[in-house]
Amino acid sequence: MKKSIFIAKDVVKEYGDYIALNKVSITVPKGSIYGLLGPNGAGKTTLMRIINQITAPDSGSLIFDGAPLSKHHISDIGYLPEERGLYKKMKVGEQALYLAQLKGMSYNEALEKLKFWFEKLDILSWWNKKVEELSKGMAQKIQFVVTVIHEPKLLIFDEPFSGFDPINAAIIRKEILELSQKGTTIIFSTHRMESVEEICDHIALINKAQTILEGPIEKIKKQFANNSYEVITTDKVLNENDYFSIISQKETNYSLLLKEGKTQQEALQSIIQQTEIISFRKEIPSMEEIFIKAINNA
Amino acid sequence: MRKIWLIIKREYLVRVRKKAFIVMTIVGPLLMAALMIVPTYLANKTQELRTIAIEEDGFEFTNQIEDTDFLHFSKIPTEEATLLKNDFSESNYYALLYIEGDNFTLYSNQQISLTVSKAIENQLEQIIEHQKLKAAGIDLTILSEAQSTVNITTKIITEDGSTTNSKAEASMGIGFICGILIYMFIFMYGTMVMRGVIEEKTSRIVEVIISSVKPFQLMMGKILGVALVGLTQFALWILLTIAIASVAELMFMDASSMTTELNSTQQSILLSELSNLTGGINLMQIFVSFIFYFLAGYLMYSSLFAAVGSAVDAEADTQQFVLPITIPLILAFILIQPIMENPDGPLAFWMSIIPFTSPVIMMVRLPFGVANWELALSMGVLILSFILTTYLAGKIYRTGILMYGKKTSYKELWKWLSYKE
Numbered sequence: 001m002k003k004s005i006f007i008a009k010d011v012v013k014e015y016g017d018y019i020a021l022n023k024v025s026i027t028v029p030k031g032s033i034y035g036l037l038g039p040n041g042a043g044k045t046t047l048m049r050i051i052n053q054i055t056a057p058d059s060g061s062l063i064f065d066g067a068p069l070s071k072h073h074i075s076d077i078g079y080l081p082e083e084r085g086l087y088k089k090m091k092v093g094e095q096a097l098y099l100a101q102l103k104g105m106s107y108n109e110a111l112e113k114l115k116f117w118f119e120k121l122d123i124l125s126w127w128n129k130k131v132e133e134l135s136k137g138m139a140q141k142i143q144f145v146v147t148v149i150h151e152p153k154l155l156i157f158d159e160p161f162s163g164f165d166p167i168n169a170a171i172i173r174k175e176i177l178e179l180s181q182k183g184t185t186i187i188f189s190t191h192r193m194e195s196v197e198e199i200c201d202h203i204a205l206i207n208k209a210q211t212i213l214e215g216p217i218e219k220i221k222k223q224f225a226n227n228s229y230e231v232i233t234t235d236k237v238l239n240e241n242d243y244f245s246i247i248s249q250k251e252t253n254y255s256l257l258l259k260e261g262k263t264q265q266e267a268l269q270s271i272i273q274q275t276e277i278i279s280f281r282k283e284i285p286s287m288e289e290i291f292i293k294a295i296n297n298a
Numbered sequence: 299m300r301k302i303w304l305i306i307k308r309e310y311l312v313r314v315r316k317k318a319f320i321v322m323t324i325v326g327p328l329l330m331a332a333l334m335i336v337p338t339y340l341a342n343k344t345q346e347l348r349t350i351a352i353e354e355d356g357f358e359f360t361n362q363i364e365d366t367d368f369l370h371f372s373k374i375p376t377e378e379a380t381l382l383k384n385d386f387s388e389s390n391y392y393a394l395l396y397i398e399g400d401n402f403t404l405y406s407n408q409q410i411s412l413t414v415s416k417a418i419e420n421q422l423e424q425i426i427e428h429q430k431l432k433a434a435g436i437d438l439t440i441l442s443e444a445q446s447t448v449n450i451t452t453k454i455i456t457e458d459g460s461t462t463n464s465k466a467e468a469s470m471g472i473g474f475i476c477g478i479l480i481y482m483f484i485f486m487y488g489t490m491v492m493r494g495v496i497e498e499k500t501s502r503i504v505e506v507i508i509s510s511v512k513p514f515q516l517m518m519g520k521i522l523g524v525a526l527v528g529l530t531q532f533a534l535w536i537l538l539t540i541a542i543a544s545v546a547e548l549m550f551m552d553a554s555s556m557t558t559e560l561n562s563t564q565q566s567i568l569l570s571e572l573s574n575l576t577g578g579i580n581l582m583q584i585f586v587s588f589i590f591y592f593l594a595g596y597l598m599y600s601s602l603f604a605a606v607g608s609a610v611d612a613e614a615d616t617q618q619f620v621l622p623i624t625i626p627l628i629l630a631f632i633l634i635q636p637i638m639e640n641p642d643g644p645l646a647f648w649m650s651i652i653p654f655t656s657p658v659i660m661m662v663r664l665p666f667g668v669a670n671w672e673l674a675l676s677m678g679v680l681i682l683s684f685i686l687t688t689y690l691a692g693k694i695y696r697t698g699i700l701m702y703g704k705k706t707s708y709k710e711l712w713k714w715l716s717y718k719e
Contacts, residue, residue, distance in 0.1 A: 016713050052509040054700070058718060079509040083702060085502030090312065101304050102510040143506070 004063075005030045005154055005185045006051065011060035013046055020046040021057070022209040028154075028187060028202070033180050035200035035217075036189040037291060042206045044189050045082065048156050051187070052079045065153060075104040080147040082158035082189075086131045086139055093127035096146050103150040110149065117145045121171070137168050144172055148179060155179065156187045161195065173199065193288040203287075207295050217287075224285045224293065227258035231271060232278040239274065243267040255283070301511045302519045309494065309523025314530060323531055327538040331546060348392035348414065350404075353379035362425050369417055371395075469665035470638050476588055476661035477634045484596050484627060484657065487528045488603040492616065494520050495607030495699070504699045513696035517608075518688075521600045525593060532592075584664055590677065595657025598684035599623065605691035608698030609706040619711075626654035634662050641666040651676050653683035690715060 006028040013021040021043045028034045038044050049055045050062070053074065062069040065076070087095055093114070100110035118124040121141055131139055140163050148155060160176070161169045177199060180186055188200060196203065203220065205213035213220060228247065231238070231254045238254055240246050243262045247255040258267055264282075271277060285293070313319055349370045352363070363371050372391070374382075382394050386407040393406035395418065402422060404410050428438065495517075498504040507516055606619040630649065637646045641663045650660040650668070656676045660668070697714040698706070 015717060049700075054505070054508050054513075056718065074510060077509070079506075081502075081505040081509070083502045083505055085506070087312075087497070087503055088501055098304065098308055099506065099510070102301055102507065104301075104510075146506070 003030045003066075004028060005065055006069075006187075007061075007063040008047070008050070009061045009063075011047070011050060011057045011062070013043075013050065013055065013057050019209050021050075023060070024206065024209070024211050026204045026211060026214060028185060030185055031180070031183055032202045033176075033186045033188060033200045035196045035203040036187055036206065037191075037193075037196065037203055037287075038206035039295065043209045044206055045158065047206065048079070048081075048158055048187070048189065051154075051156060052077060075150055076153045078103075078147045078150065078152040078155045080143060080155075080157045080160055082162070084140075084143050086142065088130070088132040090131060091127075092129050092131060092134070092142055095131065096142060096149070099146040100149045105150050113149050113151075114145070117149060121145065121175075136163050137165055140164055141168065141172075144175070148175075152184070154185045154187065156189075158189045159191070160188070161190070161192065193286065193291060197287045205291065205294055213290075213294050220290060221284055224290045225282070228283045229256045229258070229264075229267070230254070230279070230281045230283050231256055232280075233271075234276040234278060237275050238271065241270050243270045252278075302515050302522075305511065305516060305519025306523040306526065309520050310526045310530075313490070313524065313527045319527070319531070323534045324538070326531075327535050327542055330539060331542040349390065350414075350418065351379065351382065351389070351391040351394045353394070353396050363421055366417060369414065469641075472584065472665040473638060473641075473662040474634060476584065476664070477658045478631075480588070480592055480595060480657050480661050481627065481631045483528055483532070483592055484599050485624075487524050487596055488599045488623075490527075491521055491524050491600040492603035492607040492620075493613065494524070495604050495695070496610065496613055496616075499608065499610075499699055499702075500612065508696075508699070513699060514692045517601070517604050517692060517695050521597065521604060524600065525596060528592070528596065529589075584661075587664055587673070588661060591657040591661055591680070594677070594680045594684055598653060598680065598687050599627070601684070601688040601691035605694040605698065605711075608695040609701075609711060611703060615705070626652075627658070630655035630658035633659065637662055647672070651679055653680045656680055693717070 004027050007026070009025045010023045011021050011025070012019075012023055024043065024047060026034075026036075026047075036044050036047070046055070050057050051069075053069065053071065064070075064073045090098075096114050096118075097107065097110050100114060101107060105113070115124070118127065123138070123141055123145075126134065126138065126142070131142075134142075144160070147157075155176075157176070160172060164172060173195075176186060176188075188196075190196060197217075200217060202216050203213070204211055229244075233252045233254070236249075236252055238246070238249075242259065244256040244258050244267045247257050249255070256267070258264070268277075268280060271280070347368055347370060349372055351374045352371055353376055354373045365371060379394060379396065382389055382391070383396065383405055386394070386405060393404045393410055393414070396403045396405060402418075404415060404418070431438065431441065498507070498516075504516070511519075602623050603620075606616055606623065609619060610616050633645070633649060633655070637643075637649065637659055640646060646659065646663055649655045650663050650672070657680070660673070660676050664673075693715050694711055697717055698711075
């Protein structure tokens with residue numbers, strides 16, 4: 001089994017009477033892109049703040065890279081919060097240097113790495129500009145750079161693509177994937193399910209302060225796949241039989257459900273006997289469907 | 299520790315580099331100097347030489363009237379004077395002095411300045427006085443010998459039997475200035491901290507930063523950075539004021555010695571009096587205490603201001619929380635006057651012990667002399683309360699800075715205090 005970079009076990013966090021996290025456990029494998037999903041107010045941000053040691057849990061254990069999470073891990077973690085910004089009156093370069101040094105980098109090291117990243121993203125010309133002169137998207141790029149600048153082992157992005165136009169979002173996605181390939185583990189929180197499907201390999205679904213789903217994406221999809229098939233035929237003569245029932249029909253486009261104990265082959269055989277098939281495909285639920293289904297079932 | 303230094307450095311540099319800071323630092327002492335210099339300067343400059351016409355008839359002592367630095371008297375015949383009384387516009391005179399028996403009248407086509415009429419009045423009084431004395435048979439030389447100046451020195455006998463010069467006026471002056479300065483500094487820099495916190499919150503950088511440092515470190519870094527800004531400004535003000543004052547002294551020395559009309563004995567008396575005045579006051583103690591009360595008072599108040607800043611989303615929402623903080627400060631300011639009149643009374647004592655008013659009030663009392671144990675008690679209480687307020691403010695701050703878009707109530711602040719980290 002792959003090693004884990006971060007394990008949270010039975011984490012509880014209360015604010016007065018309000019329970020933000022109720023025995024939440026997650027295991028983030030090293031090198032994975034881990035999607036942290038859940039509706040608003042589920043407790044995602046609280047969990048991310050706990051990983052960043054912005055707040056401490058009331059109870060539960062936190063393991064980072066094999067050791068209990070502690071202050072010196074701050075330089076191993078990079079965090080791009082959902083509520084993010086920069087000092088408006090400060091110059092870009094100065095500010096980036098300041099934030100990099102706060103992460104524990106030396107001045108020279110920070111300067112060197114920043115120049116590298118600014119060149120890579122083609123934003124070196126902004127160095128002496130004040131942040132208030134930049135557009136929101138431009139400022140987001142700088143925030144991205146200062147999040148990854150200290151080359152942390154674990155990167156946490158909360159809604160990283162909000163505020164980006166599609167072109168810049170693609171650039172940032174490319175950079176995130178590149179970092180992942182270099183071995184950085186990425187925790188990634190978003191509402192946009194299509195980006196989850198695109199880049200995540202593991203997910204956890206948090207709802208009402210509890211983890212209701214966790215694991216590799218394929219495994220979860222398999223778990224949620226029921227025995228339904230999409231069949232397109234040449235004419236509209238398909239009838240239900242012992243092997244399948246028809247859930248819905250739209251012209252020659254059928255949605256079928258296998259009956260208990262019947263196999264895919266048996267159903268296919270019985271269709272071929274009735275009509276000619278254009279396509280026969282197992283319906284795999286999208287993350288969005290899983291998301292809604294899991295939350296409604298919970 | 300390195301991180302808190304980084305924060306202090308940023309907070310300090312950002313503010314010191316601001317135009318507003320540079321302008322305030324230069325303009326502050328200039329304004330103060332202007333306030334002191336301009337009135338004297340104006341008083342000197344506006345006294346140009348003026349000619350006063352005097353009607354000769356029925357004025358037997360016209361010859362005894364003497365020209366002064368800014369007044370020249372010229373005798374004119376009665377016919378001309380009568381003409382002038384009807385039409386003054388074409389004359390070159392500033393005014394016409396017309397005398398009928400005991401009635402003295404100044405005619406002019408413009409408002410006659412008070413200094414001019416006073417100067418003439420004084421001369422006339424003196425002349426008439428001398429005439430009356432002469433008529434009574436008193437020799438003027440005897441009179442001038444009999445004239446004497448008396449100066450009372452007041453002394454306080456202290457417990458150990460030694461005497462110090464009492465110095466009510468100077469004490470009041472120094473106490474008043476120190477009290478006002480402390481009040482101003484706490485207010486200015488306390489709200490500066492609050493605005494800084496609000497800026498971090500509204501610009502949403504705060505969560506980025508506290509993923510690297512503890513919220514308490516960020517708060518203290520800001521408070522200490524701003525304190526350094528305050529000390530820098532204070533030091534620059536002192537230096538600049540001294541520089542401007544010495545330049546001004548060089549420039550206006552001649553002019554002022556001309557007009558103050560003090561003879562040498564009077565001047566030397568005044569000088570010795572001045573050194574007596576300040577000599578009795580422990581200036582070193584006042585300076586050290588001033589720095590202490592500025593820092594400790596500021597630290598206590600600014601942590602509260604920081605807590606307020608963390609609890610709101612915009613500066614406009616601060617009022618309900620700022621008011622209870624500023625009321626004791628304003629109260630102290632209002633009480634400066636009554637406390638100067640009775641610097642050892644029970645009101646003065648308690649106000650200089652209670653930490654919310656002690657920075658201002660103790661500085662007002664100090665030049666009048668305060669027992670050591672009172673000073674120590676006041677300082678001790680202030681240090682303890684500053685530790686307590688900082689602790690409580692830190693708790694509110696760390697919850698507040700992460701709360702967006704919520705109207706905060708006092709009830710909620712109370713709840714935040716009970717949250718665990």
